Amino acid sequence: MHPVVKRLFIHPPVIPLLIVVSFIDGFWTQGNISNLAGQISLDGILVSGLVIVMIAAGFDLSIGVVMAVSGVVAIALAPYGLGWAIVGSTMTGLIAGFLNGTLIARFKINPFIASFATMIMMRGAVLYFTDTRPTVYFDPLINSIGRGKILGIPFPFLIMLFVMVVLHVLLTTRAWGRHVYAIGSDDQAARLAGLSVSRIRVQVYILCSSLAALTGALLASKLATGSPIVGASTALFIAAAALLGGATLQGGKGSLPGAFVGVLFISTLVNAMNLLVIPAYYQRISIGLLLIFLVVLDGAIKRWRLK
Amino acid sequence: MNMHSSVNSTTAFDTSSQSDQDVLISLDHVSLSFGGVKAISDISFNIKKGEIRAIIGPNGAGKTSMLNVINGFYHPQEGTITWRGKVRRKMKPYEAASNGIARTFQNVALFKGMSTLDNIMTGRGLKMKTNFFWQCLRVGPALKEEIANREKVEEIIEFLEIQHIRRTPVGRLPYGLQKRVELARALAMEPELLLLDEPMAGMNIEEKTDMSRFILDVNDQYGTTIALIEHDMGVVMDLSDRVVVLDYGRKIADGAPKEVQSSQAVIDAYLGVSH
Numbered sequence: 001m002h003p004v005v006k007r008l009f010i011h012p013p014v015i016p017l018l019i020v021v022s023f024i025d026g027f028w029t030q031g032n033i034s035n036l037a038g039q040i041s042l043d044g045i046l047v048s049g050l051v052i053v054m055i056a057a058g059f060d061l062s063i064g065v066v067m068a069v070s071g072v073v074a075i076a077l078a079p080y081g082l083g084w085a086i087v088g089s090t091m092t093g094l095i096a097g098f099l100n101g102t103l104i105a106r107f108k109i110n111p112f113i114a115s116f117a118t119m120i121m122m123r124g125a126v127l128y129f130t131d132t133r134p135t136v137y138f139d140p141l142i143n144s145i146g147r148g149k150i151l152g153i154p155f156p157f158l159i160m161l162f163v164m165v166v167l168h169v170l171l172t173t174r175a176w177g178r179h180v181y182a183i184g185s186d187d188q189a190a191r192l193a194g195l196s197v198s199r200i201r202v203q204v205y206i207l208c209s210s211l212a213a214l215t216g217a218l219l220a221s222k223l224a225t226g227s228p229i230v231g232a233s234t235a236l237f238i239a240a241a242a243l244l245g246g247a248t249l250q251g252g253k254g255s256l257p258g259a260f261v262g263v264l265f266i267s268t269l270v271n272a273m274n275l276l277v278i279p280a281y282y283q284r285i286s287i288g289l290l291l292i293f294l295v296v297l298d299g300a301i302k303r304w305r306l307k
Numbered sequence: 308m309n310m311h312s313s314v315n316s317t318t319a320f321d322t323s324s325q326s327d328q329d330v331l332i333s334l335d336h337v338s339l340s341f342g343g344v345k346a347i348s349d350i351s352f353n354i355k356k357g358e359i360r361a362i363i364g365p366n367g368a369g370k371t372s373m374l375n376v377i378n379g380f381y382h383p384q385e386g387t388i389t390w391r392g393k394v395r396r397k398m399k400p401y402e403a404a405s406n407g408i409a410r411t412f413q414n415v416a417l418f419k420g421m422s423t424l425d426n427i428m429t430g431r432g433l434k435m436k437t438n439f440f441w442q443c444l445r446v447g448p449a450l451k452e453e454i455a456n457r458e459k460v461e462e463i464i465e466f467l468e469i470q471h472i473r474r475t476p477v478g479r480l481p482y483g484l485q486k487r488v489e490l491a492r493a494l495a496m497e498p499e500l501l502l503l504d505e506p507m508a509g510m511n512i513e514e515k516t517d518m519s520r521f522i523l524d525v526n527d528q529y530g531t532t533i534a535l536i537e538h539d540m541g542v543v544m545d546l547s548d549r550v551v552v553l554d555y556g557r558k559i560a561d562g563a564p565k566e567v568q569s570s571q572a573v574i575d576a577y578l579g580v581s582h
Contacts, residue, residue, distance in 0.1 A: 170443055174442055174443055174445065175428070175432075175435060175453065176439060176442055176443060178421070178425050178428055178429060179429065179432060181418060181420065182418045182421065182425075182426075182429045182432075185418040185419055185420055185421065186416055186417070186418055186419075188416065189412075189416040189417065189418065190418075190429065190432075191400060191401050192378075192400050192401065192403075192404055192409075192416075193404065193430050193432055193433070193496065194401055194404035194405055194430075194432045194433030194496060195401075195429065195432040195433075196401070203439065252418065252419065252420045252421075253420050
């Protein structure tokens with residue numbers, strides 16, 4: 001089976017899903033599609049960063065909280081001008097990524113533990129500084145970034161496409177991408193081949209956090225609100241999308257087109273369940289079950305083909 | 308050229324004679340132990356420029372430990388290592404790589420999901436001088452560099468006759484070819500000293516013949532000094548210029564293949580004599 005066919009029909013079955021959801025009332029309405037596109041654009045930017053971290057055999061639990069911090073910082077600085085908001089949000093991403101990357105690459109802390117710790121710290125800090133209240137600032141210019149459309153396509157969606165295409169080219173045709181795959185599949189061998197493994201690792205985490213900060217800023221701009229509580233379970237949903245799209249926790253595998261399909265699948269599924277008025281708790285249960293089911297199915301297909 | 312100047316600059320401290328300039332690396336009274344277990348006891352030997360040096364011995368004799376000492380994985384508790392005429396301090400494996408020591412592993416250590424070409428290109432990591440941003444934009448010096456690296460890699464691919472698997476993910480290749488790709492990646496570093504840990508383990512006769520030919524060709528065409536560990540005695544005797552034999556972490560023989568073969572200590576070690 002051609003890998004592209006497999007990616008669209010089996011792992012994950014995104015095209016069968018799209019056919020099924022077509023029968024749901026209200027799926028193909030303009031309002032719903034635009035809503036879905038908005039969700040996919042934000043998740044798509046997040047997954048682009050996380051999948052690269054996962055290819056490099058790492059993980060980042062802190063992307064959700066980086067989103068929150070970046071949104072709060074952007075809105076807090078917005079009254080001083082758009083430029084400051086962008087600078088603040090960018091700095092958030094760079095600092096968080098550098099912190100994660102340094103803990104993981106230089107101090108050799110397990111990525112789950114390191115990003116878990118930074119996640120708790122940053123969540124604590126942002127709740128403290130905002131006194132748990134969302135910050136609101138309305139400015140037509142800033143608001144238009146998250147809500148604007150070009151030729152009917154939401155602006156964040158275009159940003160996501162741009163991010164994905166650029167990173168895909170980087171990963172597949174540039175030395176840097178080759179090195180990311182190399183350190184993910186065997187970091188000892190990469191080290192002996194003379195790659196500066198820890199530098200590449202830090203770069204990967206900075207990239208991931210910067211994209212999370214971008215997502216947070218876009219969300220804040222869309223809602224004109226910086227909320228300190230957004231993104232509590234984001235990392236796990238995004239990781240599920242990356243895993244469905246072919247990335248692994250062992251590293252060395254995964255791609256951006258795959259991650260995009262993963263996000264498309266999960267977002268569509270959640271959207272369909274919302275249309276069917278399935279309560280959010282059931283939605284989570286079903287996503288968890290589905291993840292297990294698809295991974296088991298994939299393993300079964302592999303074994304069956306070996307026979 | 309560079310090397311000669313470095314030797315000259317240290318003449319005041321250098322007690323070695325003229326003939327020692329041919330020595331690429333020498334180990335003097337090196338001992339290595341893990342906890343209480345001695346892996347290597349008081350071993351001295353050297354590797355001369357341009358030779359093929361074999362390290363042999365029964366299982367557990369300390370051969371792989373020896374290679375790990377040479378490329379900086381382990382630092383011996385006792386003894387000195389002299390690399391290109393200078394006493395070497397403690398260092399990291401990647402520093403060995405930038406100093407011109409490359410190696411392959413007993414159990415193949417390739418990037419499984421990546422193509423043959425990409426695997427070999429990673430061997431050029433050290434040769435890349437331009438930074439991340441130039442590499443990503445791929446213009447100017449970065450483009451020139453990428454092209455130069457690619458040319459070198461293509462030359463190695465042709466040399467090792469693996470053109471037909473350039474685009475194949477290495478995880479799918481048979482073992483013999485994986486070993487050859489690993490050799491290619493090590494060669495891409497253009498090393499001065501190439502360490503091969505059992506390059507022919509698990510190969511059939513045809514694959515062994517091919518591999519032997521490649522090792523000789525590498526030595527011949529690129530002038531690369533090679534140190535190898537191998538179990539197949541026939542291969543060792545045919546390939547190597549000099550052989551060092553280890554047993555229980557000690558050196559029991561050192562010399563030309565013919566001399567070593569007739570040494571009583573070696574015969575005892577291989578046939579098993581009670582200690």
